[in-house]
Amino acid sequence: MSGRPGGHFAQWLDRRLHLAKFVKKAMNHVFPDHWSFMLGEVALYSFIILVITGTFLAMFYNSSSAQVTYHGSYRALDGVKMSAAYESVMHLSFDVPAGLLIRQMHHWAALIFIAAILVHLARIFFTAAYRRPREINWLIGVTLLLFAFGNGFFGYSIAGDLLSGAGLRVAYAILLSVPVVGPWLTFLFLGGTVPASVTLPRFYSFHIFLVPAVISILLAFHLGIIWRQFHTNYPGPRRTDETIVGSRLWPSYAAKSLGLCFFVFALVAMLGGLVQIDPIWVYGPYDPIASTPGAQPDWYFGWIEGAMRLFPGINLHLGPYLIPEVFFPAVLLPALVFAALYVYPFVEEFICFDREYHNVLRLPYQQPINTSIGCGFFVFLAVLFVAGGDDVIAVATGGSVVTIRLILRLLVFVAPPVAAVLIYMLCARARRRHTASHPPAPPEDVVVQEETTDSSNEEVRTHCDWKEKCDW
Amino acid sequence: MTENGEQNNAPQESEPVADRNERNPKRIGQLIVLVVLGWELCKLVARRAVAKAFAGGAAVSGETAAEYPETAAERPKTAADCPETATEHFGSAENTGRAADRNLDPQRDTTTHQQWGMLLVVCASAIALAGGVGFLLIYWTGGNNLLLGVTLAVSFGGLGSALVLYSHWLMSRKEATEPREEMPSGTVEREDFAENFQESEEDIHRRSLLKWIAVPTAGMIAAMVVSLFRSLGRPPDPSLFSAVWTRGQRLMTLDGRPVNVNALELGSTTIVFPEDSIGDEKAQTVVVRVNEQFLQLPKERANWAPMGYVAYSRVCTHAGCDVGLFEKTTNLLMCPCHQSTFDVLKAAQPTSGPAARPLPQLPLYADADGNLRAGGGFSEPPGPGFWGMP
Ligand code: FES
Numbered sequence: 001m002s003g004r005p006g007g008h009f010a011q012w013l014d015r016r017l018h019l020a021k022f023v024k025k026a027m028n029h030v031f032p033d034h035w036s037f038m039l040g041e042v043a044l045y046s047f048i049i050l051v052i053t054g055t056f057l058a059m060f061y062n063s064s065s066a067q068v069t070y071h072g073s074y075r076a077l078d079g080v081k082m083s084a085a086y087e088s089v090m091h092l093s094f095d096v097p098a099g100l101l102i103r104q105m106h107h108w109a110a111l112i113f114i115a116a117i118l119v120h121l122a123r124i125f126f127t128a129a130y131r132r133p134r135e136i137n138w139l140i141g142v143t144l145l146l147f148a149f150g151n152g153f154f155g156y157s158i159a160g161d162l163l164s165g166a167g168l169r170v171a172y173a174i175l176l177s178v179p180v181v182g183p184w185l186t187f188l189f190l191g192g193t194v195p196a197s198v199t200l201p202r203f204y205s206f207h208i209f210l211v212p213a214v215i216s217i218l219l220a221f222h223l224g225i226i227w228r229q230f231h232t233n234y235p236g237p238r239r240t241d242e243t244i245v246g247s248r249l250w251p252s253y254a255a256k257s258l259g260l261c262f263f264v265f266a267l268v269a270m271l272g273g274l275v276q277i278d279p280i281w282v283y284g285p286y287d288p289i290a291s292t293p294g295a296q297p298d299w300y301f302g303w304i305e306g307a308m309r310l311f312p313g314i315n316l317h318l319g320p321y322l323i324p325e326v327f328f329p330a331v332l333l334p335a336l337v338f339a340a341l342y343v344y345p346f347v348e349e350f351i352c353f354d355r356e357y358h359n360v361l362r363l364p365y366q367q368p369i370n371t372s373i374g375c376g377f378f379v380f381l382a383v384l385f386v387a388g389g390d391d392v393i394a395v396a397t398g399g400s401v402v403t404i405r406l407i408l409r410l411l412v413f414v415a416p417p418v419a420a421v422l423i424y425m426l427c428a429r430a431r432r433r434h435t436a437s438h439p440p441a442p443p444e445d446v447v448v449q450e451e452t453t454d455s456s457n458e459e460v461r462t463h464c465d466w467k468e469k470c471d472w
Numbered sequence: 473m474t475e476n477g478e479q480n481n482a483p484q485e486s487e488p489v490a491d492r493n494e495r496n497p498k499r500i501g502q503l504i505v506l507v508v509l510g511w512e513l514c515k516l517v518a519r520r521a522v523a524k525a526f527a528g529g530a531a532v533s534g535e536t537a538a539e540y541p542e543t544a545a546e547r548p549k550t551a552a553d554c555p556e557t558a559t560e561h562f563g564s565a566e567n568t569g570r571a572a573d574r575n576l577d578p579q580r581d582t583t584t585h586q587q588w589g590m591l592l593v594v595c596a597s598a599i600a601l602a603g604g605v606g607f608l609l610i611y612w613t614g615g616n617n618l619l620l621g622v623t624l625a626v627s628f629g630g631l632g633s634a635l636v637l638y639s640h641w642l643m644s645r646k647e648a649t650e651p652r653e654e655m656p657s658g659t660v661e662r663e664d665f666a667e668n669f670q671e672s673e674e675d676i677h678r679r680s681l682l683k684w685i686a687v688p689t690a691g692m693i694a695a696m697v698v699s700l701f702r703s704l705g706r707p708p709d710p711s712l713f714s715a716v717w718t719r720g721q722r723l724m725t726l727d728g729r730p731v732n733v734n735a736l737e738l739g740s741t742t743i744v745f746p747e748d749s750i751g752d753e754k755a756q757t758v759v760v761r762v763n764e765q766f767l768q769l770p771k772e773r774a775n776w777a778p779m780g781y782v783a784y785s786r787v788c789t790h791a792g793c794d795v796g797l798f799e800k801t802t803n804l805l806m807c808p809c810h811q812s813t814f815d816v817l818k819a820a821q822p823t824s825g826p827a828a829r830p831l832p833q834l835p836l837y838a839d840a841d842g843n844l845r846a847g848g849g850f851s852e853p854p855g856p857g858f859w860g861m862p
Contacts, residue, residue, distance in 0.1 A: 262632030273621010324857025
């Protein structure tokens with residue numbers, strides 16, 4: 001190395017900010033090498049794409065619901081009356097160079113954003129990475145998911161096409177169904193029966209300002225905390241609760257992570273260019289009278305849609321008041337699901353009396369109860385998701401919606417426990433096999449001495465850690 | 473240099489860009505000179521870069537070559553998960569950094585390996601560049617969205633591959649181990665903090681005053697902020713409970729024609745609105761003509777359906793979609809959103825699906841001209857349910 005590390009600019013900065021020590025520490029920060037730690041990064045990078053493409057889109061979008069007559073280059077809709085919002089999206093899609101590409105990239109990035117968050121969450125759950133000291137980040141992560149859902153809905157709704165208008169009306173009914181405050185909420189925030197003239201401007205302001213701001217702040221905390229606490233490590237040689245093993249931020253991890261960033265960009269660009277998404281000109285502008293087609297929300301709302309279909313038509317009359325049927329599947333159920341996600345780490349901690357710090361992950365088979373609960377949960381959501389397309393299934397199979405719904409109603413109660421028990425048995429068997437093939441380790445201090453000669457013993461030791469604590 | 477000066481002045485001239493070239497053929501010559509100069513510059517920079525890179529590679533290989541004799545004896549041990557390096561990490565990691573884990577991977581530090589790596593990285597970067605150039609070309613020549621997406625993806629994919637290949641081939645893959653920070657602060661730190669806190673506490677005189685100020689102020693600010701929400705909209709009003717139908721209004725189709733008692737055949741439907749608010753979403757009503765004998769309306773609605781014309785709100789009571797489908801053979805109205813069905817003959821009671829409440833019925837009568845008119849408002853508030861719905 002030359003005697004002048006970092007060049008003139010770095011020195012200029014250092015003279016003003018005293019950076020050398022800090023940057024050295026940052027450069028040496030250790031990140032574990034495992035593909036599953038990249039899932040959160042995929043979400044992060046798709047969020048960056050969302051911000052970039054979204055800024056571009058915002059320069060063309062007009063949230064007005066004033067009626068205009070279309071005369072753009074999409075001939076099939078020439079002369080059709082539509083909202084200014086829909087017209088602006090049409091203009092963006094057909095008359096702005098690369099406009100359609102950017103719009104489709106935005107939509108695809110949104111889907112990937114949410115999918116990545118979900119898979120990331122599943123990874124955290126099935127490896128028990130939410131345990132102490134990472135509960136705060138779990139809470140932040142679940143909140144991020146919630147906001148991602150919300151912003152996905154807002155974004156989907158503001159295009160002003162027939163499907164989003166239909167979705168908006170269902171959302172209105174859901175909000176209206178909330179006991180006591182529902183009518184107030186709908187009138188204050190949506191301006192009464194949707195789509196009112198204030199609905200789209202408000203959704204637009206939520207979509208481009210409020211929610212992204214909250215997501216950015218939460219993201220900063222999420223990353224800051226992971227930086228402070230380091231990642232977890234998968235069990236393996238030299239991985240203990242007191243150390244972090246992996247590659248350093250500079251240069252190896254930075255190069256890989258940046259590479260991943262570009263791969264995500266490439267994937268989104270490819271999808272945005274090749275795979276059509278949300279073709280609003282096919283749906284046509286929103287028209288309150290037009291028969292709503294079998295509207296489907298974006299995939300991540302599929303489970304709520306399914307719950308709304310499966311839930312029987314039961315009203316709750318409380319004296320002069322009414323809790324309508326949509327409240328239970330569309331408000332109560334998601335609330336319970338998120339509440340369960342929020343409290344899970346604390347419940348586990350409470351049940352296991354677990355006050356330890358955990359920096360080494362548990363593999364799914366090492367924690368049969370946890371894994372089976374998680375699988376049951378996902379199967380539950382999956383059945384609901386399938387139910388969200390029961391009319392499609394009915395058409396495809398030639399069965400009747402009513403019978404399919406009956407089967408699914410049964411499945412939604414039966415499948416999760418069955419899956420849970422099955423997974424429990426599989427995990428327990430895998431665990432038994434593993435213990436059989438790895439005889440119990442000698443006491444710890446002996447192992448530490450042996451560590452220098454035989455690294456496989458170390459593996460046994462870390463594998464045994466979880467058994468002493470709690471095999472939840 | 474003079475060319476450059478003139479180029480800079482060019483934008484200040486007021487003539488349109490297009491004919492500037494035509495008037496000054498000299499400029500084309502200047503452009504060519506500039507392009508050639510630029511090309512030469514690029515070549516120079518590229519040559520320098522390549523020379524530097526190879527020199528660096530040579531230096532590294534020299535370094536490793538120099539080190540090999542020393543490390544040769546240890547090499548069998550340092551392969552992969554060598555415990556010795558591990559302990560070395562472990563011990564010296566505290567005051568760490570780079571120096572502590574400077575174990576070179578013999579497999580990765582040969583010149584051939586690095587040259588292969590360079591080749592791959594250069595290829596990937598070339599693909600990235602090609603993609604970028606393709607994107608620009610396509611953009612400036614019309615901008616087909618599909619091709620734009622593909623070239624963009626090629627460009628980004630090339631970049632990503634270049635980086636990953638770089639880290640894989642040209643960076644040593646040392647595994648680093650660091651101690652984690654102890655999570656709770658140590659007792660010394662905590663006591664220190666407590667002491668400090670205590671001291672600063674003593675600097676505050678009249679603490680209770682602070683509380684007296686803080687609590688009401690915070691409350692007031694909260695009240696002000698919450699009040700502002702009121703500006704967002706109006707309180708829920710009677711429009712929740714009723715649609716605009718009143719007694720005597722004619723039933724009008726969307727194109728503004730009244731519906732005559734002879735207009736519909738048995739088993740057909742039409743969408744109607746009150747005559748003074750055609751197109752009103754909430755008031756939209758579906759009129760079905762069915763065989764009078766099969767109607768099973770409740771007693772008090774016996775005269776709501778003249779000549780088998782029944783009218784129901786077209787807004788689904790489940791979640792507010794348009795109940796857009798009518799099945800003639802079963803006399804069911806069906807909502808396409810979640811497939812609730814309502815029996816037209818039995819006052820639109822839900823027969824299957826998630827809806828719990830019947831579609832509100834509109835009483836009808838035929839006037840002297842034989843046009844259908846509303847006999848009053850809907851039997852219940854139309855649309856999805858809410859707290860306080862009767
Ligand atoms: S909105 Fe009609 S069934 Fe749900």
